[in-house]
Amino acid sequence: MDNPTISIEKEIQKSYLEYSLSVIIGRAIPDVRDGLKPVHRRILFAQYELGNSYTRPYKKSARVVGDVIGKYHPHGDSAVYDALVRMAQSFSMRDPLVDGQGNFGSIDGDAAAAMRYTEARMSRLAGEFLADIDKKTVDFRPNYDNSLQEPVVLPTKVPNLLLNGSSGIAVGMATNIPPHNLGELVDALLEQLANPSCSVDDLLRHVKGPDFPTGGSLYAGQGLLDAYRTGRGTVKIRGKVEIEKRKRDMEAIVITEIPFALNKSSLVEKIAQLVQDKRIDGVSDLRDESDRKGIRIVLDLKKGAIPDIIVNSLYKYTPLETSFGYNMMAVVGNRPQLLNLKDILRHFLEHRSEVIIRRTRFDLEKSEARAHILEGLRVALDNIDEVVAIIRGSKTPQDAKDALRERFGLSDPQSQAILDMRLQRLTGLEHEKLIEEYNELLKAIEYFKSILEHDGVLRGVIEEELVKLKETFATPRQTEIVQDDLCGIDIEDLIPDKEVVITLSQRGYVKRTNLEHYAQQKRGGKGVFGVHTSDGDFILNFLVTSNHQNLILFTNNGRMYRMKVHQIPEGSRTAKGVHINNLLPLGRDEFVTCALTLRDFLPERYFLFVTRKGMVKRTEVDQYANCRSTGIIAVNIREDDELLQVTEVGKNDEAVLVTAAGFSIRFACQDVRPMGRGTAGVKGIALRGGDRVVAAVVADAQETRDILCVSGGGYGKRTAYDLYRLQSRGGKGIITMRTTPKTGQLLGAVMVEPNDEIILMTSENKVIRIPVDGIRKVGRATQGVRLVSMAEGAQVAGFDLVRENQIDGVEPQDADTLPDED
Missing domain, CATH: 1.10.268.10 (Topoisomerase, domain 3)
Incomplete structure (x- = not known):
């Protein structure tokens, strides 16, 4: 009889599929019920049959390994011994399952002694894995030669899959589960037992995060939440560092804990190489003083070295900060599945x-x-x-x-x-x-x-x-959980605190430029024309600050965002910059209206908020010290209103609110009582129908400068500050400039000195620079003078103030003087 024809393609597919399944279930992926791979399960069962419990004397590791490979695990003895060694290492297992006696390796990567020299027995906790196994609690199956029976799974009382974690690479898939704290896992199991419909977030009130046997700090951000909700996510782990004071004002950095699964000797070698290459500067000596009491890696610092800079360099350039990628894959019913936190706990409770x-x-x-x-x-x-x-x-x-x-x-x-x-x-x-x-x-x-x-x-x-x-x-937690959404290296100390210029355009383009670029071209003040803007755009905020300052951004709907100045992308003097939406999670129809810089959030200072509808609010600056990456509500804004301006004020400052219809009111900032962060404020000015606030000028009571008002029709006027009498807030105010159809409504107002200049941009993209002393100083209730001649229908789009006399290519012009109109 002829042999039947066999398709080689189908045969290879079938064989490879069987091989894959064998590797996944029989070698690399743990069972969700007892959290063990077959080799670990067989080691514990062989010890159980040997009577090698924690109450009995130790037995040679070779005896245990011999029983495992002779009865249940037909593989090499080195593979079984390596698995047994890891089960005994306190730096590999959160709660070891084997009690070893002898040299079982070290955190420096030293190998364990040969199995003929070491002795082992089950740990006390491992006894809970095999409790009641003689009461038909689990199924048994024949071993590899059908001569004995072995358990399919152990009747464990311990949620071992999460307690000790697991890692393995199979065919086409892998698993990577970190260890956790037993006490927290039990609390979560009790929560799910009492409330089976609880969510993953409910369980996270008990399970704070991984608990590594080597300690360290874990940054709990979105990656951790994703890991527990979906089974996949990435978290940052840092070793712990202390700064020790030495004699003669010397200091030392001491590393006391390192990330999980990191080879300590390789870390020391990496640090030594970085010091030798001058990538980490300021270290005079490096030595490893670790002993059985714990890890102690000492870096002696040179005199004058700044410890924080070196610590940040260690986190940036060495594995002292590393990532752990969750991939919670386990075998469920002979099939690999990706599980979230609740799924794993549910399967364990079903097994129990x-x-x-x-x-x-x-x-x-x-x-x-x-x-x-x-x-x-x-x-x-x-x-x-x-x-x-x-x-x-x-x-x-x-x-x-x-x-x-x-x-x-x-x-x-x-x-x-x-x-x-x-x-x-x-x-x-x-x-x-x-x-x-x-x-x-x-x-x-x-x-x-x-x-x-x-x-x-x-x-x-x-x-x-x-x-x-x-x-x-249960034992106390060893890994510290740090609540930090950024989860990254803080490299601020590595960035020079140089003076820079931040520019923010009306359309939302922002950039950071070194102040030296302006100084080299003798461009003082704001240098508006040193910035390339698109048609119809102009500079809204121009801030001279330094890299380490906090940049505070307020939006039209009353939200506040905070970032470090050095986080703004750097650009050349003529660059357009990047759009603010690339840096901040702004909502739909949300845009930045005001920007400030602060180094410290001091309680004796206040933010004064002003809205288009004339509402004002004064709140202590320190209430805004804690700002999430998604922003916080700085002031409650009504639906028909928007935030106009935010200014930092002191106790003795005064404010002048100017409206589009030409009215103003001057009041003491202390008239606005301090309020909490989530409030709407009080009325600053009572607006007439259809009017709105266009500017808020802040000054002290002894101010000697003038207030310059500019209208959309190209008119402006300069008035002495003391002509605005002090009133109580909330009134209708007094006239600051008479507006007519010819002048148009006011665009804004600023405080000026005679040697200042203003730059106006029209809707025709025409730019004009005018010296302030060329604008007549007049009374309040006047129309002012023409500042710029425009075609019919054109309007002034915006204006800005300049403190010096030379701006790129724009010659000063005199304003067209018109008779004052009362």
Whole structure:
């Protein structure tokens, strides 16, 4: 008969699929129930069969390994010994499952001694993995040669998949689960047991994050939430560093904890190489003083070195800060699945329920069988004379058994138990013990049946075991959880605190430029024309500050965002910059209206908020010190209103609000009582119908400068500050400039000096620079003078103030003087 034709493509696919499944389930991916891979499960079961528990003497590791590979795991002895060694390493396992004696390796990467030299036994915690395994709590399967039986899974009481974590690479998939704290896991299990419909976020109130045996700090941001909600995510881990003071004003940096799975000796070598290459400067000596008490890597610093800069360099250039990528893959029902936190805990609770039900059935059957025997013995003791007579009168034991069964209605086991009963059981004391044992069995039977019949009782048993597990084995958390959304290196100390210029255009383009670029071209002040803007755009904010300052940005809807000045992308003097939407998570129809810089949020200073509808609010600056990356509400804004301006003010400052219709009001800032952050403020000026606030000028009571007002029709006027009388806030105010259809409504107002200049941009993209002393100084209730001639229908788009006399290519022009109009 001819051999059938076989498709090589199909055969390879079938073979590779079988191989993949074997690697995934039989080698690399742990079971969700006991959190163990087959090799670890076989090591623990082999030790259990050897009687190698924590209450017994140690046995040679070679003996354990021999049993594992001879009975259950037909692989190389080195692979099994490596797995056993890792189970005993306190720096690899959060709670070791093997109690090792001898050299089991070190955190420096030193290998363990040969298995003939080391000894091992199960740890006390490992005993909880095999509790009740002799009560038919789990299924068994044949070993590789069908000569023995091995457990499919262990009946563990410990949520080991999360407790000790797991890592492995299979075919086409991998798993990477960090270790956790047992106490936190038990609390989460109790939460899910009491409230099965709870969410992952509810469980995260108990499980704060990973708990690595090597300690360190973990930055809990969005990556951690994603990991627990979806099964995948990335978190940042940092080692812990301390600054020690030495003699003669010398200092030293001491590394006391390192990230999980990091080789300490390789870290020291990396630091030494960086010091030698001058990438980390200021270190005079490096040594490893670690011992059995803990890790201690010492960096002696040179005199004058700044420790924070060196610490930040260590985090940036060495594995002292590293990432841990969650990939919570586990085998569920012989299939690999990506699981979130709730899924893992749910599968463990289901496993515990099944184990307890099977254990209870076993105990119930055993108790009922024993109670059945005791019932027969009670019958015999109650009729002892007749029983003795029947036995004495029988020729054979079988005749005696048959006679007892027929006379008293006993079963075969009961009759046999009576025949096997010793004479000492006939005493009164033994009789009482038998009755007491029978009554206890009846109570136990009732209890076992209640577990099987009522879910509430079953949950109570699980809860009791979990609480006992926590009380016995839980230890304090070793990894510190740091709540930080950025989760990155703070390199501010590595950036020189140079003076820079921040420009923000009306359309939202922002950039950072070194102040030196302006100084080299003798461009003082704001240098508006040193910036390339698109048609119709102009500079809204121009700030001279330094890299380490806080840049505070306020939007039209009252939100505040904060970032460091050095986080603004740097651009050349003529660059357009980047759009602010690339840096901030602004909402739809949200734009920046005001920018400030602060180094410190001091409580004696205040922010004065002014809205288009004339609302004002004064709030202490320190209330805004904590700002999330998504921003915070700085002031509550009504739907028909928007934030106009925010200014930092002192206790003695005054404010002048100017409206589009030409009215103004001057009041003391102290008239606005300090309020909380989430408030709307109070009325600053009572607006007439359709009017709106266009500017807020802040000055002290002794101000000697003038207020310059500019209208959309190209008119302007300069008025002495003291002509604006001090009023109470909330009034309708007084005239600051008479507006007509010819002048148009006011665009804004600024405080000026005679040697200042203003630059106006028109809707025709025409730019004109005017010296302030060329604008006549007049009274309040006047129309002002023409500042720029424009075509019909054109308007002034915006204006800005310049403190010096030379701006690129724009010659000063005199304003067209018109008669004042009262």
